[in-house]
Structures are given as structure tokens and as C-alpha cells.
Amino acid sequence: xNESAIASSSPSDSNSQQQLIQLLxxxxxxxxxxxxxTPLAENLHFLENRITKFKVTVPLIGKFSSGxxxxxxxxLGKDYLRYDITPETAFATELTYAEQEQAIIYRTDGSEQxxxxxxxxxxxxxxxxxxxxxxxxxxxxxxxxxxxxxxxxGFDAQNQAHQNAIIRYLEKGDLFINLLPSNVPFDxxxxxxxxxxxxxxxxxxxxxxxxxxRCTQCELTAKREEVSQxxxxxxxxxxxxxxxxxxxxxxxxQSFCEALELAERSFDSLLLQRYSNSxxxxxxxxxxxxxxxLNFAATDYAELEQKxxxxxxxxxxxxxxLDKHLNHLQHNLLGNGITQLRQQxxxxxxxxxxxLILAAKSNSLSQAINSILRPTVQNGxxxxxxxxxxxxxxxxxxxxxxxxxxxxxxxxxPEAQKEGLLSGLVDITITLSTLLxxxxxFFLAPIVSIIAKALGSEMQEQExxxxxxxxxxxxxxxxxxxxxxxQVCGQLKQIVTELSDAxxxxxxxxxxxxxxxxxxxxxxxxxxxxxxQQLTDKYKAHYRQxxxxxxxxxxxxxxxxxxxxxxxxx
Numbered sequence: 001x002n003e004s005a006i007a008s009s010s011p012s013d014s015n016s017q018q019q020l021i022q023l024l025x026x027x028x029x030x031x032x033x034x035x036x037x038t039p040l041a042e043n044l045h046f047l048e049n050r051i052t053k054f055k056v057t058v059p060l061i062g063k064f065s066s067g068x069x070x071x072x073x074x075x076l077g078k079d080y081l082r083y084d085i086t087p088e089t090a091f092a093t094e095l096t097y098a099e100q101e102q103a104i105i106y107r108t109d110g111s112e113q114x115x116x117x118x119x120x121x122x123x124x125x126x127x128x129x130x131x132x133x134x135x136x137x138x139x140x141x142x143x144x145x146x147x148x149x150x151x152x153x154g155f156d157a158q159n160q161a162h163q164n165a166i167i168r169y170l171e172k173g174d175l176f177i178n179l180l181p182s183n184v185p186f187d188x189x190x191x192x193x194x195x196x197x198x199x200x201x202x203x204x205x206x207x208x209x210x211x212x213x214r215c216t217q218c219e220l221t222a223k224r225e226e227v228s229q230x231x232x233x234x235x236x237x238x239x240x241x242x243x244x245x246x247x248x249x250x251x252x253x254q255s256f257c258e259a260l261e262l263a264e265r266s267f268d269s270l271l272l273q274r275y276s277n278s279x280x281x282x283x284x285x286x287x288x289x290x291x292x293x294l295n296f297a298a299t300d301y302a303e304l305e306q307k308x309x310x311x312x313x314x315x316x317x318x319x320x321x322l323d324k325h326l327n328h329l330q331h332n333l334l335g336n337g338i339t340q341l342r343q344q345x346x347x348x349x350x351x352x353x354x355x356l357i358l359a360a361k362s363n364s365l366s367q368a369i370n371s372i373l374r375p376t377v378q379n380g381x382x383x384x385x386x387x388x389x390x391x392x393x394x395x396x397x398x399x400x401x402x403x404x405x406x407x408x409x410x411x412x413x414p415e416a417q418k419e420g421l422l423s424g425l426v427d428i429t430i431t432l433s434t435l436l437x438x439x440x441x442f443f444l445a446p447i448v449s450i451i452a453k454a455l456g457s458e459m460q461e462q463e464x465x466x467x468x469x470x471x472x473x474x475x476x477x478x479x480x481x482x483x484x485x486x487q488v489c490g491q492l493k494q495i496v497t498e499l500s501d502a503x504x505x506x507x508x509x510x511x512x513x514x515x516x517x518x519x520x521x522x523x524x525x526x527x528x529x530x531x532x533q534q535l536t537d538k539y540k541a542h543y544r545q546x547x548x549x550x551x552x553x554x555x556x557x558x559x560x561x562x563x564x565x566x567x568x569x570x
Contacts, residue, residue: 016268016556017051020279023549024048027286030542035520036289037513039414039506043282046415047275054271055096056263057148059169062179063190064154067210067246071179072151074246075253076138081151082121091129092165093151097142098135106130130164144260146267155193163370163433166193167378167426170201174270175263177256179210179244182223191234192375198235200379204266206259207231212243213250276557278415281393283549285412289514290543296518297536301525308518315511322507325395326500329388333496334489337384341377342485348376349477356472357465369480370436377484378429381492385425389413396503417502424495432487 028044030036060068069083072095081093103120105113108130115123117134141147150173153165176197180186197203209223224241231239242255296307349356352372359368393413525532 016271017054019552019556020051020271020275021048023279023552024051024282026545027282027549030286030290030545034290034293034539034542035513035517036286038509039412040282040285040289043278043285043412043415047278047282050415051271051275054274055146055148056174056267056270057094057150057169057172058175058177058260058263059092059150059152059173060177060179061152061193062155062210063181063184066154066179066181066184067244068154068179069151070246071210071244071253071256072149074251075256076136076140078138080117080134080136080138091126091153092131092169094131094133095141095149095151096133096135096147097138097145099137100135101137102135104133104135106132131168144264147260147263149260155190163374164430167374167429167433170197170203170378171422171426173197173203174274175266176203176205177259178205178207180207180223180227182209182211182215182220186226186230191230194231195234196375196379198237200375200382206242206262207239208242208244208255208259210244210246212252213245213248272556276553278418280553280557281412282415283546283553287543287546287550290539290546292514293517293521294536294539294543296521297532297539301522304518304522304525308522311518319507322396322503325392326503328395329392329500330496332388332391333384334493337388338485338489338492341380341384341488342481344380345373345376345481345484346477348372349480350473353469353472353477356476357468360468360472360476365476366436369476370433373436373480373484374429374433377432377488378425381425381428381488382422385421389418389421392503412506413499414502414506417499421495421499424491424498428488428491428495431491432484435487 024044024047028041028048031041031044060072062068069081073079073081073083076095080095101117103115103117105115105120105123107113107128109128117136120132120134123129141149150169152169155166178190178194180190194205194207197205207227209220209227212220215223220243224243227241228239231237242258243252244254244256245252296304299307349369349372352368355372356365356368359365396412521532521535524535
């Protein structure tokens, strides 16, 4: 295979994407011809659908009024997006190319609404919008059909739409473009968000200074140096910073165009980053199932009867092991995991106590608690669940290990269930953030009243400060942590139950499908030795094919690992 052919990619035809799709189709042929398990068929179909539809999602992020909507309008050559909205009415909008133009509104109640582009601009109930999609017949976007551009709410908009968008696109986004307006002083809040994207989700970020035409060259140079130092300090990476201006005679979109070109060049590596582990797991699952059939095929009739009997007993033992592993999962997530999350939340709030004191004085305590707890809970849950999913997958793989003489099955977590689990974590964080911002997660009124009395008293400033600090430490932090634990535990329990049910169903399907294959093998062995040999040869041919797929994935992964990103990406 030609490595250079795989490494090169173009906007309209990704080599890795096409090769992965063809790989999955070949595995589907093996699954169908050999009548392999139903869970394997479902995983193959799910992955083919996801990889076929994959586009690089590029969220534009930054503070409110940093020029995100104006930049997209200027790039597209038409005002598709409103740029006179307030922080309180912003929501995420995805832009993709389509011949037939329309706007799709996804509501917070789960409903969808299709509008014309003009009606979308006049939308008068944005508070009920989860996110929106604009499908536009635009010649610029037509040249970039493998990109999804996302106009995001401002980071500093302390409303629920902003929080929901940030929570949702941390996982959904593939490459982020961050706009830093030249006319606004830089602060630590934006660096907190970038650090979460960079460290928590390992997503690349390109930084651009916007509204560059409103500063002198000397001022821009100073701004770029300041941003470079902040990025080096907070993200421990050096980066080239670009400039953009979307308005007036000084319009300059070159750095933005280069950022999008980078996203296109990164298509293959981002695709592999998102799906390579799932592909590898599915190939292993296919290989193990074929290997199990080969093991049974290389026997005479009498020996096959004995193996079938032993396998029946071993399936019962494997069922007991599966039950044990799922019980451990529940204990680790709902017991040790919640305890660990509680400690993380308490530590985060304690470290931010000075921020909480200032927020209490300005009557913004709920917002401050949310700004601390939301990323703590989201990152903590993600790390916890990924750790436990990895442990569970290892334990499931052990079901086909040497502890069983005959049983050789590969039980994988269903890919749809994995994606649903991550989506469930997003929903947990959104619910938590909503309750925090609205002050409904725990009863703040008595605490706020005590703080207000302290502020209105004639005591010395130092004494007032200490009384507020005592209330924060003795009541606000413990109540907030306890309330988060209750809220998260209830929703996490439901997710664990759904995951356990999916594993049990997958195991039952595996057992049924395996027994069907062995029954057919037994019948053919009884009827004709030649027919049985043909079946065995077919197993071997498909097994050799799967070995080639493993080599292909290793090659693609090697190319992904050695693919160097340009300096503009963090």
C-alpha cells in the first residue's frame, strides 16, 4: 500500500475516510457471509454511518462581541447571522452547505422547527433554542463541504444558552478558532476556557486577534506579544497569532482562511483521532469471532459435540463474570466515583473562595459557583466514565481469555451506547449548570441574607470580610457540593443502568448467534465432510482478510501519529 497516497488529503476526497468506509464494508461482508453476531453487525453499521457523514466541526469561540458573527458573515459574503444580539439571546448556530436553503431550530424540549433564512433572523423566542443549523447555498461553503462552521455564544455571557453551547461543543467540536478582540483587555476567563479545551479534551485551537483594523501596527504587535505570552503561560505552548478584520476598508480575512485550510488539511487526522479506537475494537471483535468458529471447525463430529457441551457451561461462567464486572462498574461510578467527584468539587470551590466572596458582594454568587463547578463536574465525569469504560472493556475482553477452554468470544461495548453515554454526560452537566445559574440547586436565600447583613453592618471591613468567608466555607461550599452529589448521582445511576442493560443484551445476542453458527457447522459436518471443509476454508479466507485490515489500521494510525500540525495550532 502506498503510504503517500494515504497521507495526502483533499477537501472533497479524504483517503482515510474512503479507506475506512471500504474496510467496514469488507467487514460487513464477512459478518454477513459467516453469520457473525448481531452486535457486531450493529457496530459496523453504526461506524460506517458516522464515518460517512463525518465533517470537521469548527466552533468559533471568544468573548461576547469579539466579532464571531461578523467574521462569518464577511467570509460568506452575506449577512446570514445577526450580530446585534445581546449576550442573553445568543445560541450556537451551525453553518453547512446545501442546495436547498433552510434553518433548522432544535428546541430545548426536544422538538425541531424548520424556518426560512429570513424567518430565522426574526426569531423572537431564542431562550427555548438548544442550537440551530443553517443550510445555505453559498459558493464559499460549497468549496468546503467537509466543514461545519459554528457561531458560538460569547464565553462571558452568563446565561444558560452560553453554558449549554460550551458544554455541548467541548465534545462535539474538532478544531476551535478563538477570537480575541484587539479593543478589549485580555483577562483570565478566556484562558480558563482555552485550558479546558486544550487539557480536558485534547482539541486543537487556533487563536486570531479580531478587529485588527482598528489598531495601529505597533498596537497589534504589542497585542500579539501579550497573547503569545498568555498562551505560553496557561497552555504551555508557543503559537503564531493571526489577525482578522471583518468590517470596513481594512477588511482582512487571510488568517481566518488559513485557519479553515488547516481544518481541511487536518480532516484525516481528526477523523482518525475520533474513530480509530472504535475501528480497532471492531476489527478485534470480528477477528475473535472468526477465530472461535475456526476453533470449532477443526474437529470431528464427536469432538465437536464435546466442545459444544463445554462451551455451554463456560457461557454460564462468563455470564456470572459479566454480572460481577457490571456490579463493579456500578460501585466504582456511584460509590468511589461520586466520592472522588465530591472531593474535586470541594477542592475547586475552596480554591475559588476569594472569587466566591467577591461574587457574594456583587450578588452574583450563583454565577460564580457555576463557573467553578461546571468545568469541574464535566471534566471529572468525563475522566471518571472513560476510566471505568476502559476498565469494563478490558474485563469484557477477559471473557475470551485463557480461563475458558473453549469459549472465545469478543464482547465489546456497543458503539451507539458509547456515544449515548457521552451524550448523557453532557445532559447531566447541562441540567446541573441550569440549576446552578437559576439558584435552584440549593437554598441560597438564608446565606445571601446573612452576607447582606454583614455588608450592611457597621463592623470593620476586615471583620465583614471574615464573616462572609466563614459563611462561604461553612455553608455555601458544603451545600453546593452535597447538592451536586445528589443531582449527579441520580442521573448517573440511570446511565449506568442503561449501559448494563446494553451489555447484557449484547452478551445474550452473542450467545444466541454463536450457538446458531455452531449448530449449522454441526449439521454440515454430519452431512458432508467436503461441505464442512469448504466452510472451514471460508473461515480461514475471511480471517486472513481481517488480518490485512489490522495492518491497514496500524498504518493509518502510524501516519496520524507522525502527522505534524502547523505552529498556529495549540
